Amino acid sequence: MTQKTWRIGVAGLGTVGGGLLQFLSDRPDFAPAGDRAVVTAVSARNRSRPRPVDISGLAWFDDPVALASSPDIDIFVELVGGSDGPAKAAVEAALKAGKPVVTANKALIAEHGAELAVLAETAGVPLLFEAAVMGGTPAVKMLREAMVGDDVSALAGILNGTCNFILSEMEAKGRGFKEVLADAQALGYAEADPTMDVGGFDAAHKISILAALAFGCAPNYAAAEIEGIDQVEQLDITLAKDLGYRIRLIASTEKTDDGVAVRVHPSLVAFGHPLAETRGATNALFIEGSRIGRIFLQGPGAGAGPTAAAVAADIADVMTASRRPVFQSPAAILAPFIAVAPTRRVGKAYLRLLVKDQPGVIAAVSETLAGSGVSIDSFLQKPVEDAGGVPIVLTTHAIAESVLTDAIDRLERLDVVIERPRLLRIARI
Amino acid sequence: MTQKTWRIGVAGLGTVGGGLLQFLSDRPDFAPAGDRAVVTAVSARNRSRPRPVDISGLAWFDDPVALASSPDIDIFVELVGGSDGPAKAAVEAALKAGKPVVTANKALIAEHGAELAVLAETAGVPLLFEAAVMGGTPAVKMLREAMVGDDVSALAGILNGTCNFILSEMEAKGRGFKEVLADAQALGYAEADPTMDVGGFDAAHKISILAALAFGCAPNYAAAEIEGIDQVEQLDITLAKDLGYRIRLIASTEKTDDGVAVRVHPSLVAFGHPLAETRGATNALFIEGSRIGRIFLQGPGAGAGPTAAAVAADIADVMTASRRPVFQSPAAILAPFIAVAPTRRVGKAYLRLLVKDQPGVIAAVSETLAGSGVSIDSFLQKPVEDAGGVPIVLTTHAIAESVLTDAIDRLERLDVVIERPRLLRIARI
Numbered sequence: 109m110t111q112k113t114w115r116i117g118v119a120g121l122g123t124v125g126g127g128l129l130q131f132l133s134d135r136p137d138f139a140p141a142g143d144r145a146v147v148t149a150v151s152a153r154n155r156s157r158p159r160p161v162d163i164s165g166l167a168w169f170d171d172p173v174a175l176a177s178s179p180d181i182d183i184f185v186e187l188v189g190g191s192d193g194p195a196k197a198a199v200e201a202a203l204k205a206g207k208p209v210v211t212a213n214k215a216l217i218a219e220h221g222a223e224l225a226v227l228a229e230t231a232g233v234p235l236l237f238e239a240a241v242m243g244g245t246p247a248v249k250m251l252r253e254a255m256v257g258d259d260v261s262a263l264a265g266i267l268n269g270t271c272n273f274i275l276s277e278m279e280a281k282g283r284g285f286k287e288v289l290a291d292a293q294a295l296g297y298a299e300a301d302p303t304m305d306v307g308g309f310d311a312a313h314k315i316s317i318l319a320a321l322a323f324g325c326a327p328n329y330a331a332a333e334i335e336g337i338d339q340v341e342q343l344d345i346t347l348a349k350d351l352g353y354r355i356r357l358i359a360s361t362e363k364t365d366d367g368v369a370v371r372v373h374p375s376l377v378a379f380g381h382p383l384a385e386t387r388g389a390t391n392a393l394f395i396e397g398s399r400i401g402r403i404f405l406q407g408p409g410a411g412a413g414p415t416a417a418a419v420a421a422d423i424a425d426v427m428t429a430s431r432r433p434v435f436q437s438p439a440a441i442l443a444p445f446i447a448v449a450p451t452r453r454v455g456k457a458y459l460r461l462l463v464k465d466q467p468g469v470i471a472a473v474s475e476t477l478a479g480s481g482v483s484i485d486s487f488l489q490k491p492v493e494d495a496g497g498v499p500i501v502l503t504t505h506a507i508a509e510s511v512l513t514d515a516i517d518r519l520e521r522l523d524v525v526i527e528r529p530r531l532l533r534i535a536r537i
Numbered sequence: 538m539t540q541k542t543w544r545i546g547v548a549g550l551g552t553v554g555g556g557l558l559q560f561l562s563d564r565p566d567f568a569p570a571g572d573r574a575v576v577t578a579v580s581a582r583n584r585s586r587p588r589p590v591d592i593s594g595l596a597w598f599d600d601p602v603a604l605a606s607s608p609d610i611d612i613f614v615e616l617v618g619g620s621d622g623p624a625k626a627a628v629e630a631a632l633k634a635g636k637p638v639v640t641a642n643k644a645l646i647a648e649h650g651a652e653l654a655v656l657a658e659t660a661g662v663p664l665l666f667e668a669a670v671m672g673g674t675p676a677v678k679m680l681r682e683a684m685v686g687d688d689v690s691a692l693a694g695i696l697n698g699t700c701n702f703i704l705s706e707m708e709a710k711g712r713g714f715k716e717v718l719a720d721a722q723a724l725g726y727a728e729a730d731p732t733m734d735v736g737g738f739d740a741a742h743k744i745s746i747l748a749a750l751a752f753g754c755a756p757n758y759a760a761a762e763i764e765g766i767d768q769v770e771q772l773d774i775t776l777a778k779d780l781g782y783r784i785r786l787i788a789s790t791e792k793t794d795d796g797v798a799v800r801v802h803p804s805l806v807a808f809g810h811p812l813a814e815t816r817g818a819t820n821a822l823f824i825e826g827s828r829i830g831r832i833f834l835q836g837p838g839a840g841a842g843p844t845a846a847a848v849a850a851d852i853a854d855v856m857t858a859s860r861r862p863v864f865q866s867p868a869a870i871l872a873p874f875i876a877v878a879p880t881r882r883v884g885k886a887y888l889r890l891l892v893k894d895q896p897g898v899i900a901a902v903s904e905t906l907a908g909s910g911v912s913i914d915s916f917l918q919k920p921v922e923d924a925g926g927v928p929i930v931l932t933t934h935a936i937a938e939s940v941l942t943d944a945i946d947r948l949e950r951l952d953v954v955i956e957r958p959r960l961l962r963i964a965r966i
Contacts, residue, residue, distance in 0.1 A: 131686065131828070140685040141862055212593070238683070244829035246683035253668070254675035255558065256569040257849025281540035382811070382835075399842035400673035406811075414829045420686025429858060433570055 127416030244414025245407030269389030367446030403527030556845030673843025674836030698818030796875030
């Protein structure tokens, strides 16, 4: 057998880039279908920073765009990050130069995936991004390749390890969001600027990509409803627990006759449910299809080892000449993303009110809810110290989001209600 | 874009074959990368049997081997079943004729996979078998393609839905194996001859295939240690529960410096563990790798819909021209399967004794165990009505299988011990 060697150019030598160099250095025999992969050129911000693997023998490029279009590489690996700027310019340059691209960049694919798919398919080269979602857990390949014999109707999962770590810690230690976030930052589980993670934006990038793969539509990050975990209070974690639920940041998407909805919300998940039992930085995903039923996938969502393994698996896909559309169908006939208006969502909800400690409160609240057409599933009033009032918690049967919003507006106007009621969704899957 | 049409020949029109025809009839637009797939020819035992889809317009072959080598098909789908006979002859004929093969036949791949891989790779055509393991849950693709950037060290899972259904029912209803099996047969969850399922042979075929994919060695069904669930007693389910465990038929494989071990055993799994919480006919699999850590995959393991979806996904892989080795590395350099001797296994165990109700029994048992070098983790003596003696249950710390066997032999010879002690393994993953 003649063995071809593929020359890899890597832009970005942070955690994942370092992990990839380490992997290919540890496994010089890496040749999943006979061919070999060797990193021959790199680009990064700082040439002399200490790295796990010696890069002095590799060609160096100050500019990732120059690396991307270099005639001396066969595959371009983009690990720079960011939805625009040098990452986007470099990926475009590589595709235009007819080079296969492997990237871990979720923001780039979620925000510009459709146009990049056109570039890739016009050039006839793969654009792969397994590492962009769930690190080493192959959600992308599963949806792009293994689910084509099914009609996927919905996805729901935990796609941000930092948020799940924080929520798990808040529950386990009984501490507030800010304290736990500070700990997570000190331990390296959260970034110095945690906005992308705790604001839900990272999870929204990821579920936008998965929606495109599942439904064969263009990714549309701009249409995602996004709520992070920064407003989740210890009080809600405690009260949800009393009702038999755990709070998780659930990223979900579903396809209905109206279109596609992509959502990220802190949500209640019943004890014993696999998403409720997913703890720490682990990621998890449910795939629901009309033929297969339900598939559950769980694994590490980040880290040098898993993410670099996902990049290596994509490199293997390039080398084995798999020619798939970038999303579920060819970019030329990719369905437009028709967003469902958030007000059309129908689902169960958790409402937490803070009320004055006086007679008639329950009557006022329940009459208001009945007047709005909200049907109550469970109701709990429980004194909690230092809560600044008496908390009332209730869960509803499935109702339209517009009805819910109206009810919350009416409740807020009641004299006995101290602050705007807190809304959390109850996960559907 | 020019659209090519791939002509599919299907041999075997039972549950899965019927499901595939139904799928392609429901989805005339099935074209994952632009090309279409159309069934043009079929073969089955009985031409006139009622079927979900009209086959009168398709070419008919009495002989699957003739269909396999027909110049009028581009892909051969083998759904006949059986490790030898017409299934093997037809797959060989198709590969020798240079046709891609898709099969759901676990016995064929587990027992003859290595030689068929040579035929396929010599001809330069794919041999795909996603539907052979876990039905529509893509364990095969995950190990063959997504895990190549990792070093997989172990797999453990529930790969036979019939056994898991029976064990779940025995626990839920408190009924014996034979009664539950009869119910399962009446409901269609178990075959009239249930030997392949309850004897553990079906799970052993499947884990043999997964071991080959995970470790890049030839599949070696003959080397599998196999114990079914037909000897699992209600008494053990009850006593295991008292100790915090559920009994599951665990198929596992691990790679050590000594070689590869492939095992199927009824095993104890602690409550709360995802494998213990996998109920009914659902399948589940843990993948353990040195870089990725642990991935958990759960989904339906059988049924027309899921299995046909897996066959359709393989057809898509053929059409997208993915050229992978059949197992983890090219057949020409596939590592030999070096089996680890069962006696070298080290693990925790559950032992259940039936002893006479007389003084000194515990002393005699514990002295015997100490004499054999068995270290006890937990010990439970509990009166159970109609058990024919007093049950004693104990779990051990991790010990070598040879030490365990010696201890069981010694215990059996004690006067106070009524029957040979019952051994169940405690799952490692």
